[in-house]
Amino acid sequence: MKNYKFIVEYDGTKYKGWQKQGNTLQTIQGKIEEILKKMTHMPVEIHGSGRTDAGVHAKAQVGNFKCSTDKNDSEIFAYVNQYLPHDIRLLSLQECDMHFHSRLNAKSKVYSYTFWIGKPSVFHRNYVHSIPAMPDISKMKEACALLQGTHDFLGFSSLKKAKKSTIRTIFSIDIKQQDPQCLVLSFHGDGFLYNSVRILAGTLYEVGIGSKHLSDIQAVFTTKDRKFAGITLPPNGLTLESVFYS
Amino acid sequence: MKNYKFIVEYDGTKYKGWQKQGNTLQTIQGKIEEILKKMTHMPVEIHGSGRTDAGVHAKAQVGNFKCSTDKNDSEIFAYVNQYLPHDIRLLSLQECDMHFHSRLNAKSKVYSYTFWIGKPSVFHRNYVHSIPAMPDISKMKEACALLQGTHDFLGFSSLKKAKKSTIRTIFSIDIKQQDPQCLVLSFHGDGFLYNSVRILAGTLYEVGIGSKHLSDIQAVFTTKDRKFAGITLPPNGLTLESVFYS
Numbered sequence: 109m110k111n112y113k114f115i116v117e118y119d120g121t122k123y124k125g126w127q128k129q130g131n132t133l134q135t136i137q138g139k140i141e142e143i144l145k146k147m148t149h150m151p152v153e154i155h156g157s158g159r160t161d162a163g164v165h166a167k168a169q170v171g172n173f174k175c176s177t178d179k180n181d182s183e184i185f186a187y188v189n190q191y192l193p194h195d196i197r198l199l200s201l202q203e204c205d206m207h208f209h210s211r212l213n214a215k216s217k218v219y220s221y222t223f224w225i226g227k228p229s230v231f232h233r234n235y236v237h238s239i240p241a242m243p244d245i246s247k248m249k250e251a252c253a254l255l256q257g258t259h260d261f262l263g264f265s266s267l268k269k270a271k272k273s274t275i276r277t278i279f280s281i282d283i284k285q286q287d288p289q290c291l292v293l294s295f296h297g298d299g300f301l302y303n304s305v306r307i308l309a310g311t312l313y314e315v316g317i318g319s320k321h322l323s324d325i326q327a328v329f330t331t332k333d334r335k336f337a338g339i340t341l342p343p344n345g346l347t348l349e350s351v352f353y354s
Numbered sequence: 355m356k357n358y359k360f361i362v363e364y365d366g367t368k369y370k371g372w373q374k375q376g377n378t379l380q381t382i383q384g385k386i387e388e389i390l391k392k393m394t395h396m397p398v399e400i401h402g403s404g405r406t407d408a409g410v411h412a413k414a415q416v417g418n419f420k421c422s423t424d425k426n427d428s429e430i431f432a433y434v435n436q437y438l439p440h441d442i443r444l445l446s447l448q449e450c451d452m453h454f455h456s457r458l459n460a461k462s463k464v465y466s467y468t469f470w471i472g473k474p475s476v477f478h479r480n481y482v483h484s485i486p487a488m489p490d491i492s493k494m495k496e497a498c499a500l501l502q503g504t505h506d507f508l509g510f511s512s513l514k515k516a517k518k519s520t521i522r523t524i525f526s527i528d529i530k531q532q533d534p535q536c537l538v539l540s541f542h543g544d545g546f547l548y549n550s551v552r553i554l555a556g557t558l559y560e561v562g563i564g565s566k567h568l569s570d571i572q573a574v575f576t577t578k579d580r581k582f583a584g585i586t587l588p589p590n591g592l593t594l595e596s597v598f599y600s
Contacts, residue, residue: 117475117476117477118476119476119477165477167475194476194479195476196476197473197475197476227443229363229413229443230363230364230365230440230441230442230443231363231365231411231481233440233441235477
């Protein structure tokens with residue numbers, strides 16, 4: 109039995125997210141596990157650095173799995189890619205330390221959320237969220253300053269109750285206007301709660317159009333109440349960009 | 355009865371090309387005509403500036419159609435876009451001169467062909483053609499110089515015989531290395547024969563990797579024999595960028 113670490117990219121448009129759900133094969137986890145089962149003739153469970161929701165993309169999701177096979181790393185890599193659908197692709201695969209766990213060992217992650225001003229082209233539609241006009245970026249930057257740092261992010265999540273700690277650290281939130289029609293927010297943090305990036309991006313957007321204010325952000329932290337935060341933006345604008353390990 | 359000019363963009367990945375084929379609705383023309391029929395309760399025939407093959411994309415294909423309706427331009431525009439699938443979208447629609455014909459009046463067109471060095475990401479895979487290494491661009495530019503101008507392009511087409519003139523003028527072929535992994539060829543000409551851009555791009559690519567030479571290009575023009583030209587590249591790298599009218 110060996111442990112393998114892999115990096116995978118996917119266009120999440122057609123999938124019900126990362127995590128296998130009952131019989132539903134239309135998940136990233138389900139697709140990869142199906143192929144590993146075919147390869148090893150044994151059920152294989154894969155772990156991801158975190159779940160991504162339906163419609164969310166990844167440029168470099170990290171996962172791991174344990175299995176026994178007489179194939180070497182590059183043979184496993186080629187085998188899996190050969191059977192993966194065209195919108196999921198392994199970027200790398202190597203044997204790793206038996207103790208490596210892609211979720212438990214992850215130190216931080218970067219997610220991006222991309223806005224498109226006006227109607228996006230048919231070529232971009234699945235990867236951006238369309239908004240009518242450019243929001244006020246300087247206001248959004250003031251809000252970023254409040255969000256950065258270590259806080260209880262429960263109010264910025266879709267969790268009803270939390271059994272585990274909801275304290276997380278956001279190292280940085282960058283706002284980049286890539287061209288006149290494209291605005292990208294990048295969130296680098298040690299972890300994000302359920303729907304948290306979509307709610308943080310929604311809150312920043314609402315601050316940028318004036319329907320939320322800096323005081324609302326303070327209220328979310330003080331009350332931990334979801335109602336003070338902004339809308340949960342749709343999944344298609346969201347991409348898991350990278351996962352860091354020590 | 356009025357005549358309407360429209361500009362349409364489409365991701366050609368899922369379609370059998372522009373032109374309606376018998377009962378096959380899975381064409382761009384078929385999709386638009388179906389909606390115009392629903393709108394007017396009459397069959398409506400649309401004309402495109404030219405056919406694009408299965409898998410070929412368009413950022414600004416131009417078309418026109420005649421019909422009778424009590425809707426104004428912006429109502430027709432909204433109606434059609436409302437029913438179009440998400441990978442086809444009208445960019446504009448206006449009433450035009452009754453004599454306007456999108457194919458017969460087109461003066462010139464620009465097509466791009468995009469190469470990706472190495473394996474493209476799952477996000478680009480439908481819009482680029484993957485090649486193993488960057489070809490020799492300076493050699494390709496020498497070949498462009500030979501291809502530009504007015505020639506009989508029969509040997510650079512998939513036409514078996516030609517009933518009409520196969521003489522066309524290529525005003526320019528531009529080669530742009532957009533980033534270390536991306537090479538874009540842009541062809542501006544007064545018209546292109548069947549498969550011509552894909553064969554021209556294939557020939558330029560083969561010159562760039564040394565499997566074709568400038569003498570082969572001269573041989574195609576002299577003999578009009580397809581066998582001296584390069585391969586027909588796959589459709590996914592090809593995009594109709596714009597159509598010009600006087």
